[in-house]
Amino acid sequence: MMSNNYNKYGEQFQVDQEHFDEFYSLLKDTQLLKSDFFLKQGDKCKYLGFIKSGTIRCFYINDQGREINFGFYFENEFFTDYESILCDTVSNMNIQAIGNCEILLLSKEDLQGLYEKDAYWQKFGRVMTEKIYLDAKKRIDDLICYSPENRYLNLIKREPFLVQKIAQKHIASYLGVTEQSLSRIRSRIIN
Numbered sequence: 748m749m750s751n752n753y754n755k756y757g758e759q760f761q762v763d764q765e766h767f768d769e770f771y772s773l774l775k776d777t778q779l780l781k782s783d784f785f786l787k788q789g790d791k792c793k794y795l796g797f798i799k800s801g802t803i804r805c806f807y808i809n810d811q812g813r814e815i816n817f818g819f820y821f822e823n824e825f826f827t828d829y830e831s832i833l834c835d836t837v838s839n840m841n842i843q844a845i846g847n848c849e850i851l852l853l854s855k856e857d858l859q860g861l862y863e864k865d866a867y868w869q870k871f872g873r874v875m876t877e878k879i880y881l882d883a884k885k886r887i888d889d890l891i892c893y894s895p896e897n898r899y900l901n902l903i904k905r906e907p908f909l910v911q912k913i914a915q916k917h918i919a920s921y922l923g924v925t926e927q928s929l930s931r932i933r934s935r936i937i938n
Contacts, residue, residue, distance in 0.1 A: 759823040760797070761874065766867055773861075774851040779803075779844035785826075786842040792831035794852040798822050801848025802912055806841050806920070816921040818886065819845075819906075819913060829879055832858070845913065895924045896932050 753767045762770045779785060779801070786792050788808060796803070803820040805828075817840065820826040831838040832855050861868035889898050899922055903910055910918065919929040 756797075762871065770853075770861070773857040774853055777850055777852055779848040779850060781844055781846050783844045783848075784841060785844070785850075786828055786831075786838055786840065788839055788841050789837050791835065792828040792838050793855050795825060795827045795832070795855075795858055796842075797825050797851040797853075799849040799851060801850070802845040803848060803850075804843055804845050804913075804917060806843070807839060808841070814841075814920060815923075816917050818882070819909060819917075819921070821908075821912070825875065829876065845917070890923060895922055895928060896935065898922045899929070899932050900936070 752771055753764055756771070757764060757767055760767070760770060774797070776799075785794075785796060785803065798820055800822055803826050804816055805818040805820070805826065806814045806816045809815050818826075826842060828838045828840055828842065830836065858872070862872050889901055893901060899918075902918070902922070913921075915929060916926055919926045922929065924932070
């Protein structure tokens with residue numbers, strides 16, 4: 748049974764076969780229904796999540812009460828609020844299912860236990876943290892360095908399926924524009 752799970756998830760988890768069973772045995776299978784929250788602003792993050800199926804969005808609520816999408820996560824991707832987990836602080840973000848999701852959860856305690864176990868898991872944690880940092884840096888670079896139109900073009904180049912899976916209001920928020928502005932950007936690109 749575990750070999751089937753390794754064939755299915757080993758590469759996505761970036762865990763070698765020797766360590767896979769140990770990792771997989773700590774995961775808890777669960778579901779989120781559409782609009783369910785994995786994490787709400789003001790709560791401490793207790794889990795690292797992995798999406799078996801479905802889509803998750805990460806967003807903030809600004810001081811005017813508007814939702815600002817920061818990221819989207821899809822099948823075979825990890826997601827969490829690392830700042831909350833690492834610093835043991837309450838989260839400033841919300842993480843919510845856009846549709847029904849099947850996810851695997853690894854508790855903060857089990858993750859910390861792996862880190863303390865041996866160098867293999869410390870490297871695993873470092874690689875995950877580096878990926879999260881690079882993804883966040885790309886996001887910040889997009890917002891600082893590019894016009895809304897170029898942000899949209901970058902987005903469809905990097906994640907072409909996103910425009911079919913995510914509501915336009917969420918894409919507009921992610922790009923930092925209104926829905927009307929996004930509509931104008933799209934029509935300029937098409938024409």
